[in-house]
Amino acid sequence: MKIIHTADLHLGQIMYQYYDRVDEHRHFFNQLMGWCEEHRPDALVVSGDIYDIPQPSASAREFFNSTFVTFRQAFPHMAIVVTAGNHDSASRIKADSSVWHLSGVTVLGNAPSADPNQRREHWEDDYIVELPSGFIAAMPFMGNNRTELIVALTDRIAQRNTDGRPVVLMAHLAVDGCDPLGHDDVGTLRCVTTAALGMGFDYAALGHIHRPQTLGHDIADESQPHSSYPAGAIRYSGSALHVSCDETYPHSVSLVELDRRGGTVELTRLRIDELRHFYTLPATDKPAAHSLNDLYAAIDSLQSKGLRGYIRPRIDYGAPLPTDFVNSIYQYLEKTGNELRLNPKTIWENIPPREENAERPIFEIADLQQMTDPLHFIAETRQQYPELDFEQLKADFEEIQNELRRQQESADNKRNAKKNASKNNESTPTL
Ligand SMILES: [Mn+2]
Structure with a gap:
């Protein structure tokens, strides 16, 4: 067999x-x-x-x-x-x-x-x-x-x-x-x-x-x-x-x-030969980008080799960046016809050491921006809730999601039924 x-x-x-x-x-x-x-x-x-x-x-x-x-x-x-x-x-x-x-x-x-x-x-x-x-x-x-x-x-x-x-x-x-x-x-x-x-x-x-x-x-x-x-x-x-x-x-x-x-x-x-690979840019054996232009130069060199993939920027924490730099990178990548694509979860290098006693956040802002699943957040912080039955919570979440899905479906069905009804009315000749 x-x-x-x-x-x-x-x-x-x-x-x-x-x-x-x-x-x-x-x-x-x-x-x-x-x-x-x-x-x-x-x-x-x-x-x-x-x-x-x-x-x-x-x-x-x-x-x-x-x-x-x-x-x-x-x-x-x-x-x-x-x-x-x-x-x-x-x-x-x-x-x-x-x-x-x-x-x-x-x-x-x-x-x-x-x-x-x-x-x-x-x-x-x-x-x-x-x-x-x-x-x-x-x-x-x-x-x-x-x-x-x-x-x-x-x-x-x-x-x-x-x-x-x-x-x-x-x-x-x-x-x-x-x-x-x-x-x-x-x-x-x-x-x-x-x-x-x-x-x-x-x-x-x-x-x-x-x-x-x-x-x-x-x-x-x-x-x-x-x-x-x-x-x-x-x-x-x-x-x-x-x-x-x-x-x-x-x-x-x-x-x-x-x-x-x-x-x-x-x-x-x-x-399997993957169509798109994952790249960190600049590569980890090179210095991190100190400006968007550094990053763009690394993108250009990748593109000139004809490579396709998802790139994750590696940027020096002290680099002067506009607040909407992520959008700028998206725009820059458009010229590659989206053959090169952005993983917006930037890797920050040379983050200055925190002061003693300063509280270290569990998540960086970028992590939170990427997070779509509340269960992921809870899983990462679960040691703070020793009483929590995570498996139960997960099951409850699933139940709520299924219920929401059912409600959405029945709302969609009703809307479609209405639409069809009014369509039929339109086509019925009035005497
Ligand atoms: Mn799977």
Whole structure:
């Protein structure tokens, strides 16, 4: 059984609240298309975080649809299995499942109910894709990390798998011992143990952690093109793009070959060529900019090399800058046709030492300007609230967000209904 494993697409991501990344995603899928052509896998699996936000834009949805229709048409015999991650709205993803099913693409949104009374007999089969060459257990993100449901899936496969075919498990979760470098929830990640996933799989194709890695193996191995593991390997393919500037490590897609149940796992890392990289300007081996002109000179030199990417200014704290210098940089970059893009979170160098006893703020102003999620602020300051049950608070926030979303939807529906009603009135001839 041969699969290509990727995850954490984060389609529709708007970088720094300004830049659409659709061309970067297109560049990624062009490479993925090439790898599918070259390696002819039995299945392409995408382990969660299809979109960057629960309510993706129409253009992000259109991009997903047209991309996966293209893959289906190009590779009619390749299974395609896509699951929802924590960034996705499980029910919105599920809403389109039946349409995808018609074209043989498995798209799974909701995790099974935590309440056993709500689950019908052999519910497991809804999450199992059987291929001539093997089985795929596809579990979407579960807010409650009920790993016993994962074990139920692989137990069910064990019943059906009478001829020793290999088993792939897809899930979107954090596992103990993973290296979450670059992950925005570091410190609040709820991990499951590897033991909790059971022994019923040969390869666990995980999503959620953006750094490619095989659990229990040195991260340095990621520079090798090939590795082989005994059955039961647990791996994060890593995200399709570097989702933030902290993720500058190499990204890859995992090509996995499995010979049989309990056999060996042969991994090939297919290195992704990113359309845009992250740069600090001036580079850290050079002096920080002492003026906007210094910064512009560094931008010009990057542009003259034909490089594209997101640049983060590195400026001397004492540099004389206009108060709206960030806008000036945006304007300057426009001449690159936005091939060079601004990460407005400036790195300040040579900040004068504070006086003894002076209180050091937890956040710089620039940090606060960048912060859009109140939970992020609370997470960073939680040591000041020892009584706080952060997980509860997080759940409450989610509930409020969902309620707001529902209200917005019903307001939209009412408005549209009104609009349609008045349109109909206009077209009705008056006698
Ligand atoms: Mn993700």
